[in-house]
Amino acid sequence: MSSFPAVLKSEWTKIRTVASTVWTLVAALVVTVGLSAALCSFINASFKDMPPEQQLTFDPTVASFAGMTLGQLAMIVFGVLVVGSEYSSGMIRTSLAAVPRRASFFFGKLTVATALALIVGLATSFLSFFLGQAILGERSIGLGEDNVLRAVIGAGLYLAMLALFSMGTAALLRSSVLAICILIPFFLLISNILGGVEATRKVAQFFPDQAGAKIMQVVPGAMDSGTTPYGPWGGFGIMALWTAAVVLGGYVVLRKRDA
Numbered sequence: 326m327s328s329f330p331a332v333l334k335s336e337w338t339k340i341r342t343v344a345s346t347v348w349t350l351v352a353a354l355v356v357t358v359g360l361s362a363a364l365c366s367f368i369n370a371s372f373k374d375m376p377p378e379q380q381l382t383f384d385p386t387v388a389s390f391a392g393m394t395l396g397q398l399a400m401i402v403f404g405v406l407v408v409g410s411e412y413s414s415g416m417i418r419t420s421l422a423a424v425p426r427r428a429s430f431f432f433g434k435l436t437v438a439t440a441l442a443l444i445v446g447l448a449t450s451f452l453s454f455f456l457g458q459a460i461l462g463e464r465s466i467g468l469g470e471d472n473v474l475r476a477v478i479g480a481g482l483y484l485a486m487l488a489l490f491s492m493g494t495a496a497l498l499r500s501s502v503l504a505i506c507i508l509i510p511f512f513l514l515i516s517n518i519l520g521g522v523e524a525t526r527k528v529a530q531f532f533p534d535q536a537g538a539k540i541m542q543v544v545p546g547a548m549d550s551g552t553t554p555y556g557p558w559g560g561f562g563i564m565a566l567w568t569a570a571v572v573l574g575g576y577v578v579l580r581k582r583d584a
Contacts, residue, residue, distance in 0.1 A: 332433035349403040354449045357396025364391035365457040384547030385466045386476045389457025404491025407438040409501030446484030472543045479540030490568040496575025537564030
């Protein structure tokens with residue numbers, strides 16, 4: 326069973342029958358939508374107390390994705406588990422015995438998992454947007470306004486790309502635990518800390534998460550996020566380059582090393 330369609334079917338069966346991967350996707354949606362709604366409610370209630378410069382650059386679209394910071398962690402875990410669980414359980418030997426062509430096995434797995442992450446990501450972004458705008462009331466913005474649809478679709482693309490980046494990292498490290506121990510502190514703490522310090526901000530803005538997140542913005546420099554030398558699609562392109570490099574590295578490790 327080494328034809329690519331058969332590999333896709335096999336990987337789909339693996340993902341949907343493993344409870345941990347299913348629940349991490351559910352968590353990504355629920356946490357992001359729920360936390361975004363709560364934060365939109367807080368923003369709406371405290372808007373008049375915000376500094377004038379933040380009020381002038383308020384971006385209701387970005388506000389509706391406020392829960393993405395924590396919700397994306399579940400998507401990272403999903404990506405890591407899709408690949409890393411094969412190594413931790415020893416199933417990688419069985420999988421490669423069934424699919425000797427490692428390129429078909431690897432990219433088949435990534436194709437199915439990324440497609441699923443994109444579906445969940447888009448559902449998450451649209452639900453977060455519509456619920457957030459309903460809560461923001463008079464400060465809301467319509468989906469038909471300039472660049473808003475791009476930002477909402479972009480949020481879903483961002484989550485899918487983040488999952489793919491995590492899959493590549495897990496393949497590169499061949500360990501779920503090690504990948505999670507590196508990725509979660511990096512995206513949750515290190516990237517945000519370095520991005521908030523003036524001395525390191527110019528470097529941090531080229532990190533995959535910070536560059537990719539620009540696709541969700543409608544108002545440049547919204548909420549003191551600062552300006553960047555690239556636009557929304559340019560930032561997403563930077564994230565895509567990071568992801569391509571990590572995925573390629575993961576494939577090289579899979580191809581060169583024994584299971």
